[in-house]
Amino acid sequence: MENKAKITGKELVALGFTSGKWFPEALNHINAQQLRGEAMLRYLEQFRPGPVVDLYASAAPFSVNIKADNPLEEGNIRSVLESMETLMRTPTLINGAVMPDACPAGPKGTIPVGGVVAAKNAIHPGMHSADICCSVMLTDFGAASPKEVLNAAHAITHFGPGGRDQNTQFRFPSELMEAFQGNFFLNDGNMLQIARSHLGTQGDGNHFLFVGVSKRTGNTMLITHHGSRGPGARLYAKGMKVAERIRQEISPETLKQNAWIPFDSEEGQAYWGALQIIRAWTKKNHEVLHDATLNALGVRLENRFWNEHNFVFQDNDVFYHAKGATPLDKKFMPDITGPRLIPLNMAEPVLIVSGETTHSNLGFAPHGAGRNMSRTQHRKSKAEFTDEEVFREETKGLDVRFFSNEIDVSELPSAYKNAAAVRDQMDHFGLGVVEDEVMPYGSIMAGDWQVNAPWRARQRAKQRQRK
Template structure:
């Protein structure tokens, strides 16, 4: 009578399949070669340990201040740990790099290439965060921004039924056919979140193209709730594989083998979410052009938070702009879009694949300090004072009429320094720029959220004189 110890001796790892294997083998009296043949499909590959020494990675970043030096050191510590993951074959950091979690987590501005492995944690929940540009011709920028503000949607949740855009039936069917995307909640979000931009650093920017003088619209957002649900499902499956294949690997760096059924389904789901996200930009651009009575031209887009494939190597870009043509097979334009901050021009770049850049350029200006740290540095000034100082000469608006100082220009790295390092490290060539008229962002929508109001009420009750002593801005 076979036991679990016999199966372990045959090279199997204990698991939920053991009772089934034992029952079958004992019922059929399997032994010798017959038993070896039967258990062979159940053998797990040898566990993959972390590398004892990290692979080298390309540091396309140089500190220009003491604060930035700390930032660079944190980024490099994370990358060094990340380059020990057994699937990794190459890595790079861009001039806009900044930490995005505990040591070992891929930083913003990081690129990590892996062989035959898709790491959901390396693209994060904001799958296919991207930018799209449309030329609107000789339009009044103020009128364009006014119309866009009335049309778009920032903040949590989706559009009410009367303001929703049509979700193409074939796209809905594509989602329903994929087990990673086929959920009632996911399909509902695909409809309700279409034509929405979320919050944080997402924006709607109106400016003037330097080369033509035309008014240009640029939007920045990702896949909203659709992508967030896919990320959650992907991390769950990746964790199962991590426990089977590489328990030493940190959960944040778990992967789905690309050649597994789950890997094929997840890769297909990523492409569907990419298609949805592109449509998410397009419906806003098309609706605005129609409202203005113009035809949008010279439109192009690129994601900067995604996974790109070259054979069996998967390039995970956590805030990096893809330059290589094979990363964007549907692109009709070689130009890519790199925003910096609301008061700076958006860069239009082209570039080549080099050993240093792995086929990528920066995606923006990045941060040296977290949002909370930056706000703490602004103590002593009101939000209105900071806003007036930092937005002179531009029409900067917040959808919820609440200033978010963590999205004002000083919250980001020096834009001119990032541009210099793009040239210094040969990452891309600036071929044009969109000079700012103004932009729209979500703003501090959480200020008026029920949980924030409740907290303020509790704090106010502790002040002498009660709520009358509590002043909000």
């Protein structure tokens, strides 16, 4: 057979195809089989981009499970609903809901905190955000002293940036190691190194370690709140890159933050698998802290349950994206072992709830109290007082600690929505039934760790040298 001149990428581009990762494999096949003319075009048809998907002319339906009880809340709700109206024009979305703890989370069209959206055959990385699988876990310590539990947990946990040094790291389970290595989104050396060092860490922001007493049984309960830390943040960044490439090809009108990965694509299957691995890692991240505290006190585990509230949940070909919403429906949690947890603020009880799916709640409840103002706005509202004065006033009778030893005013109770109003709206809109309350004894949060961040300490040292 006579060898024909090789087909190059330029010729494929001239035929209307967009350069991509598939080019080398396709060119190798075309030239090896010496495909030309109609035969080549038939082979290439599988790589031709599908038709462009336009935004909906108007928003897909969504339910509003929130009402204003003050002027600040009115402005907050207005911003949330404006963002939802834009968001729900994304062409994969078929339904949505807004929870009582909703607040804006970015530019107009970004899913709000306290938002739920259902997408057909699509995973939107921007709709679960960088803090994948932010979640809460409760362990029942029985008759153990709340003070002793909090002290033991304080000696074990880790807040702030970075991870643990090699001397304080927890054992990384071999099955998790194999899962990371078997997924191309997660299989890189840096990811595995971070997954090891971040195991048993809680980060910063609104993440916490809470100790309280069950109103129903009198038992001491330990509750942790955090997400997937560095591994989740890295997966999110990779997912957003893939989704953006797809968005440019099939739906350039869609906002960048709402780009998606089709579930039935190779990338979609791998990304969904990566999300489940990150979910397992995050659950283990809670467990190592709880188990180490039990062991330190020599206490037997009485009960344990957990739920994520920042994740993607599958129901056949529909994917529910919860950006800060607690799943009520059992179909969303394959390893459900008990009721769900809804924390409010450090001075309020953690609610233990159950509930039914309704048309308006889509199978979800709030995930907390939410905010009506930004952290910066809240700090300004307290500017006439010192941090110490605000802290003393708002934490009376509680053992509240900041891991960095620096008060973070933006995490004190006044930074959050009124807890009673959130509970009233849960009742009003049918968003879960409270089965028990964990009454607060004390809690630990990161605090304002940036005050003594390593780079700030170096700057201060240099300044002292110059002086």
